[in-house]
Amino acid sequence: MKKLIIYSLLLFIVTGFYSCLDDKNNFDYKQVNELDGEILNIDIAGYEVNVGEELTISPTFKFTIDKENPDVSYEWYLDGKKLDVTTPSYTFSSDKYGIYELTYAVVDNKTGVKFSLSTKITVTSAYLKGWAILSDMNGRSALSFIKVKTVKKLYYDSDGREAYKDSIVYEEVEKDIIPDLGTEPLRLLESTGYWDLAYQDLNSGEEVLYDELVVMQGSKWVELNGNSLMKSVYTEEEFNGDIPDDFSPVDAVMTYSSKFLFNQNGYIYYNQRAVANDFHAGFYLSDPIWGGTRFKKMYGIQKFNDYMRTIPVLTTDNSLQYIWDGGLTYEFPTIHMNTLMYSGNVYEIVDDEGKGDSRFQNMEYEIINMLPASTEKDDWYDTCMPRWVALLKKDGNYFLRNFSLDTYYVNPPVKVGDYFEKNIKSEMFADYKDMVVFQNKRYVVIANGAELWYCSTTDEGDSGIKIKLEDGDALPGEIVSLSYLDINFNTEKEPVNGHLGVAFANGEFRIYEVIEQKAGDTATEVTLKKLYPNKVSNLQGDNKFGTIVDAIYVFTTDYYSIFYR
Numbered sequence: 200m201k202k203l204i205i206y207s208l209l210l211f212i213v214t215g216f217y218s219c220l221d222d223k224n225n226f227d228y229k230q231v232n233e234l235d236g237e238i239l240n241i242d243i244a245g246y247e248v249n250v251g252e253e254l255t256i257s258p259t260f261k262f263t264i265d266k267e268n269p270d271v272s273y274e275w276y277l278d279g280k281k282l283d284v285t286t287p288s289y290t291f292s293s294d295k296y297g298i299y300e301l302t303y304a305v306v307d308n309k310t311g312v313k314f315s316l317s318t319k320i321t322v323t324s325a326y327l328k329g330w331a332i333l334s335d336m337n338g339r340s341a342l343s344f345i346k347v348k349t350v351k352k353l354y355y356d357s358d359g360r361e362a363y364k365d366s367i368v369y370e371e372v373e374k375d376i377i378p379d380l381g382t383e384p385l386r387l388l389e390s391t392g393y394w395d396l397a398y399q400d401l402n403s404g405e406e407v408l409y410d411e412l413v414v415m416q417g418s419k420w421v422e423l424n425g426n427s428l429m430k431s432v433y434t435e436e437e438f439n440g441d442i443p444d445d446f447s448p449v450d451a452v453m454t455y456s457s458k459f460l461f462n463q464n465g466y467i468y469y470n471q472r473a474v475a476n477d478f479h480a481g482f483y484l485s486d487p488i489w490g491g492t493r494f495k496k497m498y499g500i501q502k503f504n505d506y507m508r509t510i511p512v513l514t515t516d517n518s519l520q521y522i523w524d525g526g527l528t529y530e531f532p533t534i535h536m537n538t539l540m541y542s543g544n545v546y547e548i549v550d551d552e553g554k555g556d557s558r559f560q561n562m563e564y565e566i567i568n569m570l571p572a573s574t575e576k577d578d579w580y581d582t583c584m585p586r587w588v589a590l591l592k593k594d595g596n597y598f599l600r601n602f603s604l605d606t607y608y609v610n611p612p613v614k615v616g617d618y619f620e621k622n623i624k625s626e627m628f629a630d631y632k633d634m635v636v637f638q639n640k641r642y643v644v645i646a647n648g649a650e651l652w653y654c655s656t657t658d659e660g661d662s663g664i665k666i667k668l669e670d671g672d673a674l675p676g677e678i679v680s681l682s683y684l685d686i687n688f689n690t691e692k693e694p695v696n697g698h699l700g701v702a703f704a705n706g707e708f709r710i711y712e713v714i715e716q717k718a719g720d721t722a723t724e725v726t727l728k729k730l731y732p733n734k735v736s737n738l739q740g741d742n743k744f745g746t747i748v749d750a751i752y753v754f755t756t757d758y759y760s761i762f763y764r
Contacts, residue, residue, distance in 0.1 A: 232269070232307045235261040238316040240353075241303060242363040245319035247349050250294055254320065257288040258303050270309055276302040293322045296426075324409075324426045325371075330682065330700050331412060331753050332708055333384045334745035336375070340384035340416050342428070343374040343744050345710070345731060367684075367698070369710055369731040372739055376428060383417025386749045390422065390453040391502065393475040393528065411478055412753060413451065420448060422478070425753070432479055434460070437470060441485040452510050454502035456526025456534055457542060458483070459510060465493030467512070467522070469543045476532035488522065489545045500524075501571045504581045506606045509613060511587065512545065513566060519559040520545050521604070523611050538609065546611045548604065556615060564591040564598070567631065572601065572638040572656065584616050588636045588643060588656050592628070599623050599643070601656045619656075624663035627652045635683040637697045637713070642722070644699055644713070646678040651701070653713075653725040661722060669714075669728045677704040684752045698730065702747040709742075 241258040248254045262269050275284040278300050282289070291301060299322065304315035330345040352366040390411040409425035413434070420434035434451075435442055437458075443466070450461040458470035458481070466487035473480040496513040502524070509521040522545055527538040547555045569589035577583040586603040603616035630648035636656070637643070644666070645652040651674070655661040668674070682700035697713045711727035732742040 230264055231310055231312065232262040232264045234314055235263045235266070238303065238305070238314065239361055241316055241318055242351050243316065243318050244363070245321065246351070247321045247323060248291070248293075249325040249346065249348075250296065250322055251292060252325075252348070253290050253292045255288055255290045256301070256303070256318075258305075258316065260305055260314065262307070265307075265309075269307070272306045272308055274304040274306065274313075274315075276300075276304070291320055293320075296322050296324065298322075325373075326428050327409065327425060327753070329753055330369070330708070330710065330750060331387055332702065332744050332747060332750045333387050333414065334375075334706075334747050335384050336745045338382050340380040340382060340414060340418075341375040341745055342377050342380055342414065343372065344376060344428075345369050345708070346371045346373070364695075367686075367730075368733075368735075370733065370735040372736060374740075374744065377423075380414060381416040381418040381421060384414070384748050385417065385449070386415040387751045388413040388415065388451055388453065389425075389751060389753055390458075390478060391455065392478070393455040393531065410753070413453065415448070415451070420451075437479065437481070438468075438483045438485060443468065443485045443487070450497055452497060452499050454500065454507070454524055455528075456502070457524045459488075459497065459522065461494070461497040462487070465495065465515070466491065467494060467497060471539065471542060472526065472534060474532040475526075475528045475534055488543050492545070496566070497522075498569045498587065499571050500585055501573055503573070504583065506582065507573065507585045508606045509585055509604050511569065517562045517564075518547070518555075519562065519566075520547050521613075525609065527609070541611055544611070546613075549612045549614050551614065553612070558615075558618070564593045566590070567592055567597075567628070568634045570634065570636045572636045573603075574638040574641070576639060576641075577603070586616075586638070588638075590623075590634060590643075590645075595625070597623050597625050597628055599654060599656065619659075621659050622662060623654055624652075627654070627663050632678045633681045635681040635699070637683055637685040639685045640697050640713075640715075642715075644681060644683070646681050646701070649674050649677050651678070651699075651727070653715075653722065655722060658721055664722060664725050666713075667724070667726045668711075669726050672727075672729060674701070675703050675705055675707050675709075678702070679704050679747050680749050682750045682752050684754070698752075699727065700750050700752060702744075702750045706743040706745055706747060708744055708747060708750060 239259045241256055273285050273287050275282045275289045299320045300317055301320055302315055302317040304313050306313045325346045328347045332343040334341040348368045348370055349365045351363040354362055356362045390413050392410050411425050412423045414421045422431045424431050445464055447463040448460045449463050452459045455475045456472055460468040468483045469488050470481045470483040494512045498511040500507050500510050505527050508525050510524055511521050523541040525538050525542045526534040528534055548559045550556045567590040569587050572586045572588040575583050584603045584606055589600045591598040591600055599621055601619040604613045605616040606613050627645050627647050632646035634643055634645050641656045643654050651666040653664045653666050679702040684698040686695045699711045699713050701709050710731035712730055714726045715722050716724040
């Protein structure tokens with residue numbers, strides 16, 4: 200019994216001894232502030248601003264203990280260097296292109312514990328994305344630009360958490376940017392670079408290649424650097440002094456591997472590019488393609504992958520054929536010679552038996568317009584096939600044809616991949632002006648006099664829907680041309696609608712959001728919400744651009760918005 204008492208006393212003493220040691224090493228019982236959730240109001244996905252544009256970031260946070268009026272200080276770092284800024288907000292601006300890392304830190308002054316979050320800010324030229332407008336000002340070519348500004352809008356995801364989505368606004372305009380641009384303006388064309396250049400590192404130290412903007416006009420065509428809008432070259436200079444007789448180009452197709460000029464007399468001139476990262480590493484042959492064959496029309500293509508190898512042409516007997524544009528870059532930027540064997544040659548579209556496909560031979564249809572409609576929704580962006588949507592007329596009736604070409608094999612000939620044709624309303628063509636194709640949304644918008652019409656490119660039951668304007672708005676008159684931004688991106692909450700640019704005969708230009716009301720996959724009503732002009736843009740001046748002849752949305756290397764999910 201005595202031993203049991205002694206052992207109990209010893210155990211009590213030892214336990215007390217260790218308790219004292221523990222107390223000596225844990226004398227501070229204060230709780231430490233932690234973040235209650237996350238740092239908010241800063242998008243870790245990053246921001247994009249133009250050179251000289253200001254971006255103010257004002258993060259917010261909550262502590263687990265000091266929820267109200269915490270004793271904190273703030274730190275900001277740019278590319279790892281601490282800034283002389285101690286405020287809870289920071290306004291970023293840069294006059295240099297590049298990608299910058301901005302870090303926000305909040306310090307708990309009671310404990311010295313620091314909580315931080317970083318984001319990327321990409322600074323680009325104001326001309327890389329936006330609406331380019333070509334006008335005739337007393338015979339002089341005038342180029343104007345409506346700039347794109349991306350702002351972050353808060354929404355809540357499916358779990359109720361704060362998230363941000365990019366929202367595009369149009370507020371700033373530059374008019375008549377380039378002096379002595381030329382005369383007799385006709386059209387605008389974006390000369391697009393190699394599709395992988397969408398991932399160029401602005402801070403790599405290497406030269407960044409931007410798309411170019413081609414101004415087609417009665418005087419010398421001029422190709423402008425897409426970053427600065429400075430002249431890169433006059434198109435005729437790429438004949439190296441050997442300009443053909445009767446040279447008067449009226450249309451063009453330019454890809455990362457080839458350039459084709461369509462002349463007024465029906466000849467087509469070919470420029471084989473040597474490398475994919477130089478728009479001007481090549482020259483035009485003064486002899487027209489295919490032994491001097493004349494064509495009625497050449498149609499466009501968006502070569503955003505290596506399968507976009509066929510440039511449609513309409514022959515004088517009204518057959519639709521194609522020029523082969525096979526240049527591939529197995530090792531960027533070289534365009535390998537063994538892929539050019541058939542480039543510049545013209546071929547028939549064949550059927551399953553290898554004979555000319557009768558649907559495209561000696562057609563009784565008149566092609567009113569035909570535009571590229573390729574979309575990665577057919578497949579992934581780097582493997583989908585070339586596609587077009589055509590408006591056709593026959594015996595007073597009108598049709599919409601949607602077809603693709605199967606270019607899986609690296610050599611011609613090719614046959615039709617899929618094919619869809621339907622009757623559409625003739626009243627859309629009483630005073631036809633223009634058409635644009637929203638390839639990802641799978642519809643067209645048609646301008647008819649002072650009206651706008653919508654038509655699905657896949658729904659057989661949709662023969663045309665007259666578009667309404669939101670809140671009783673009205674179009675200001677006759678339409679001159681249409682342009683589009685087909686944003687191929689969905690948030691968790693809602694799809695991002697397409698944007699439609701409309702040029703009017705009175706010199707106005709408007710941008711609308713196209714809002715579809717659907718029952719299942721079928722549109723029942725389509726309305727337009729005006730995005731430009733707006734209250735902010737109106738403070739800069741009027742919405743007049745002279746006599747507008749053409750307008751396009753310039754997307755440069757923003758392939759994500761146009762072609763990706």
